[in-house]
Amino acid sequence: MPVQGAMESAALLGSSGIGKTQSVRHVLRAVGSQVIHHTQYNGQTVDETQVAWLHVECPQDTSPRGLCTTFFEKIDKLLGTRYCMLYATNKSSANTMIPGLVTVAREHYLGLLVI
Numbered sequence: 001m002p003v004q005g006a007m008e009s010a011a012l013l014g015s016s017g018i019g020k021t022q023s024v025r026h027v028l029r030a031v032g033s034q035v036i037h038h039t040q041y042n043g044q045t046v047d048e049t050q051v052a053w054l055h056v057e058c059p060q061d062t063s064p065r066g067l068c069t070t071f072f073e074k075i076d077k078l079l080g081t082r083y084c085m086l087y088a089t090n091k092s093s094a095n096t097m098i099p100g101l102v103t104v105a106r107e108h109y110l111g112l113l114v115i
Helices: 020-031 064-079 083-087 094-107
Strands: 035-041 044-051 053-055 112-114
Touching (some): 020 112, 053 064, 064 083, 064 094
Parallel strands (some): 053 112
């Protein structure tokens, strides 16, 4: 369930070379920590790792499968996990990887995905 007043999606469009990617990177650096480790919630002890934001470049082949693979690679590099081995095998299609992507995003409370 989305947070009231939260944006579900947005697009930043413009000609090549005008600084879209650099602007997005600048904003993300200003946002703060990319990974937050939670140890307390409502007075309860928890052990949860939240990914506040993830910036994924479109792959060279521009395929949905390539995008999913890049997502898993970025998460693995960021968290030291092995999701790519689990969800992005040589036989995996985008249709089989997308549910895994959703699972990983939910498991780590992904706040913002920038593509």
